[in-house]
Amino acid sequence: MTKNRISFIALMFLAVVGMIVACTNPFKDLEISVSSNVFKNVVNLEVGSSAGTSMENATVAITGPDADKIYNAEGKKLFKVTGGFLFLAVDPNVVVNEQAPLNINVAIAAANHLGVQIPVKITGSEKITMRKVVLLNTAAAAADMAIKNTSVALGANGTPASDVTVNIPPPAGASESATITIPAGTQFRDANNNVISGTDLKVSMVVPKTGSESLAEVFPGGTGLTQPAIQTASGTSAGALLPGGMSEVSFSLNGTAITNFSKPVDLGISLDPDFVNPETGQKVKAGDKLSVFSFSSNNPIWKHEQEATVQSTGGKLSVNFSSTHATWFLAGNFVESCDNALKIKLTADWLKNGVTHPVTVKVFSSAGGNADKLLVQKSITATDGSELRFDDLPQVAIIIKTFDADGNGLSETKLSDPCNGNQQIISLAASPVAGNPKTTMQLYVRCPNQAQRVNVLPTFYLYYKIHGQTGYKLLGIVTNGYISTTLLDPGKKYDFRAVWGSTVKEVNDVAVKVDNTATVGDNAAGGEILGTKAGATNLELLKEKCKEAGL
Amino acid sequence: MKQLLLLSFSMLSTAMISAQNGNDAASAGEQRFSAGIHVGTQGFGVHVGYQLHHRWLAGLAASYAPYGYTATRTLGKNAYDIKMKEQLGNVQALIGWKPFAGEHAGRFLHKLYINGGVAAFYKQEANATATPKNDYQYGDILIKKEDLGTVNAAVQWKKVAPYAGLALRGLSLGGNVVFNADLGTYYLSKPEVHMTADNLLSENTSQEATVQKNLDNYRWLPVLQVGVAYKF
Numbered sequence: 001m002t003k004n005r006i007s008f009i010a011l012m013f014l015a016v017v018g019m020i021v022a023c024t025n026p027f028k029d030l031e032i033s034v035s036s037n038v039f040k041n042v043v044n045l046e047v048g049s050s051a052g053t054s055m056e057n058a059t060v061a062i063t064g065p066d067a068d069k070i071y072n073a074e075g076k077k078l079f080k081v082t083g084g085f086l087f088l089a090v091d092p093n094v095v096v097n098e099q100a101p102l103n104i105n106v107a108i109a110a111a112n113h114l115g116v117q118i119p120v121k122i123t124g125s126e127k128i129t130m131r132k133v134v135l136l137n138t139a140a141a142a143a144d145m146a147i148k149n150t151s152v153a154l155g156a157n158g159t160p161a162s163d164v165t166v167n168i169p170p171p172a173g174a175s176e177s178a179t180i181t182i183p184a185g186t187q188f189r190d191a192n193n194n195v196i197s198g199t200d201l202k203v204s205m206v207v208p209k210t211g212s213e214s215l216a217e218v219f220p221g222g223t224g225l226t227q228p229a230i231q232t233a234s235g236t237s238a239g240a241l242l243p244g245g246m247s248e249v250s251f252s253l254n255g256t257a258i259t260n261f262s263k264p265v266d267l268g269i270s271l272d273p274d275f276v277n278p279e280t281g282q283k284v285k286a287g288d289k290l291s292v293f294s295f296s297s298n299n300p301i302w303k304h305e306q307e308a309t310v311q312s313t314g315g316k317l318s319v320n321f322s323s324t325h326a327t328w329f330l331a332g333n334f335v336e337s338c339d340n341a342l343k344i345k346l347t348a349d350w351l352k353n354g355v356t357h358p359v360t361v362k363v364f365s366s367a368g369g370n371a372d373k374l375l376v377q378k379s380i381t382a383t384d385g386s387e388l389r390f391d392d393l394p395q396v397a398i399i400i401k402t403f404d405a406d407g408n409g410l411s412e413t414k415l416s417d418p419c420n421g422n423q424q425i426i427s428l429a430a431s432p433v434a435g436n437p438k439t440t441m442q443l444y445v446r447c448p449n450q451a452q453r454v455n456v457l458p459t460f461y462l463y464y465k466i467h468g469q470t471g472y473k474l475l476g477i478v479t480n481g482y483i484s485t486t487l488l489d490p491g492k493k494y495d496f497r498a499v500w501g502s503t504v505k506e507v508n509d510v511a512v513k514v515d516n517t518a519t520v521g522d523n524a525a526g527g528e529i530l531g532t533k534a535g536a537t538n539l540e541l542l543k544e545k546c547k548e549a550g551l
Numbered sequence: 552m553k554q555l556l557l558l559s560f561s562m563l564s565t566a567m568i569s570a571q572n573g574n575d576a577a578s579a580g581e582q583r584f585s586a587g588i589h590v591g592t593q594g595f596g597v598h599v600g601y602q603l604h605h606r607w608l609a610g611l612a613a614s615y616a617p618y619g620y621t622a623t624r625t626l627g628k629n630a631y632d633i634k635m636k637e638q639l640g641n642v643q644a645l646i647g648w649k650p651f652a653g654e655h656a657g658r659f660l661h662k663l664y665i666n667g668g669v670a671a672f673y674k675q676e677a678n679a680t681a682t683p684k685n686d687y688q689y690g691d692i693l694i695k696k697e698d699l700g701t702v703n704a705a706v707q708w709k710k711v712a713p714y715a716g717l718a719l720r721g722l723s724l725g726g727n728v729v730f731n732a733d734l735g736t737y738y739l740s741k742p743e744v745h746m747t748a749d750n751l752l753s754e755n756t757s758q759e760a761t762v763q764k765n766l767d768n769y770r771w772l773p774v775l776q777v778g779v780a781y782k783f
Contacts, residue, residue: 024765030758031627032681032702035751038689075690091692092751 117300118222178247198254224376244275335394338419591776640674700750
């Protein structure tokens with residue numbers, strides 16, 4: 001009897017203890033990871049060539065007062081154009097805002113291209129800023145751009161025996177051209193002012209069509225026609241340069257770049273007859289006064305050189321002046337900038353519920369109520385309510401136009417006063433290429449030795465094209481592995497290219513569905529993907545990334 | 552909450568009336584009431600009891616337990632300081648039955664009761680907050696641990712839970728003072744986990760399902776407590 005009682009108590013006790021120890025470790029399989037997107041402010045430069053060639057071999061240098069705060073996607077100081085992008089990220093420990101912006105200069109150089117120096121101001125108002133940079137290919141002509149490369153034989157003393165004139169004809173469909181005359185006896189000097197000897201003088205000239213939209217992409221300074229700092233006759237100011245004619249002139253003697261001359265050389269720049277002189281509000285005419293500005297890659301800021309009077313010769317308008325250095329020259333006008341940035345908010349019913357679409361916003365000067373010169377443009381992966389800002393817009397009437405992924409116009413807004421500091425709300429008309437059902441793409445990642453999927457997902461740029469066609473187009477920024485779009489047609493097959501930091505991956509021949517959830521992993525039988533190109537390499541890459549993450 | 556208290560009192564009242572009308576009620580003059588304090592796994596508290604019958608005992612108790620401790624764990628690649636904070640407060644209504652009431656049960660077993668009842672939890676917080684123990688190296692960038700963020704998991708159960716267990720009641724300590732002890736468990740509802748996170752750890756809320764799965768079996772809340780009471 002006593003035995004039974006003791007057994008009863010023992011059983012009750014064991015039952016309670018059993019309940020306690022039966023519980024699972026609350027931390028079992030729990031992995032807390034730091035986000036792969038540690039950066040709060042990113043500038044992504046889409047770097048291209050006017051000749052359409054790859055810029056992967058371009059050299060990049062970051063300078064300026066805040067260069068030490070800039071890193072690549074891997075948190076390193078190695079900067080490279082990958083997949084057409086140059087990714088610049090601000091040290092996440094640095095607080096950036098409009099009161100404490102960062103200023104850097106991005107220098108990009110590539111063989112057979114004019115190098116660019118791009119001032120970048122990071123204010124924090126846009127977490128991801130996208131800008132397009134196009135390097136001028138000096139070996140191949142492009143639309144809206146005339147290029148001339150020629151050789152001049154010098155005397156044994158390294159100077160022309162007589163005056164030498166080089167003329168570059170206008171680009172197709174344009175009137176602008178340029179002429180340079182080098183006086184006899186001119187000596188040629190390098191950047192250190194050393195006289196260079198030789199007999200084979202290479203002369204390169206570029207003349208852009210100043211009325212074309214493509215000018216903003218290649219305009220020296222890298223910020224379109226708007227510039228954060230311009231040395232004017234009365235000091236340094238932000239503002240916009242409105243060109244009536246432009247030319248770039250460069251020389252090399254026996255392979256050494258020439259920057260200046262012992263004697264002034266004469267330059268003549270033919271003007272676009274449709275150029276509206278901001279001083280008069282009328283088309284440019286003989287007798288008008290225009291300003292001549294220059295821009296040298298050695299000191300990347302537009303500088304006022306002199307005033308020049310417009311002359312008419314044989315029905316062609318031109319300005320003529322002298323200079324002792326080789327560089328970019330611009331004949332036109334400077335308009336000082338607004339004190340306030342222009343803030344824009346995009347709204348669209350068809351971009352509600354998280355749907356995104358790559359939208360380009362272009363700001364034009366206004367002439368006679370019509371869009372004139374493209375001052376600056378920005379691209380954004382927009383959704384309903386997206387905001388962006390434009391700095392250094394001139395104190396003149398402007399026209400804002402927005403375009404969808406295929407260049408279809410979505411809105412046109414005329415602003416007589418862009419300086420009032422008010423937020424401009426722009427309603428976007430429905431894009432004709434975004435009428436497909438909403439498709440979502442959710443990418444998960446599972447490390448090869450783990451049962452669970454990784455909980456921290458990448459943010460990357462995703463491009464697409466219909467399978468078999470050429471030319472990728474931006475689909476948008478995939479945030480934490482997710483994007484929702486109406487650009488893709490369910491049922492069709494597409495090729496995708498993802499650009500994540502210095503990593504570029506392509507997945508081809510993918511039939512799109514409304515829900516395109518996919519897991520990157522090594523279980524092909526389970527439907528996981530590793531990409532259709534270089535799967536073994538991708539697996540090693542996945543393992544490496546997982547190892548870095550401690551998974 | 553008010554309804555639960557009313558329920559508890561009505562259970563106790565019913566039991567008392569039933570006992571008073573019973574054929575085997577305790578003899579007149581016996582000290583039926585007791586009041587005391589206790590301490591144990593559900594914290595500290597007070598309790599009152601009433602001997603309904605020589606085999607039946609009714610009781611009410613209130614307890615409060617503030618727990619908290621910090622531990623360091625490696626979760627994934629990095630180590631985190633995990634601060635646990637738990638506050639449990641309940642009002643408990645119990646009925647006890649003495650299984651060994653015979654004369655030969657022995658002094659110890661004679662005081663043994665099988666308890667059953669219900670508790671209303673007026674305070675029920677269980678939180679775990681994970682903060683990185685070390686700074687984080689990303690490439691050449693050192694991100695301070697303070698800037699990485701925190702991950703918080705909050706666990707909730709329903710406010711009412713049944714209770715069952717064993718109890719020793721009325722072991723004399725001299726005079727009218729007696730010693731009591733309890734061993735039992737609550738059976739809680741299935742816990743609900745809610746995770747929040749911020750800054751660079753914000754994406755870890757996706758781990759909610761994992762924590763939920765791990766805690767699904769956390770339905771038994773054991774009780775081991777001792778106390779003293781005064782009989783009158």
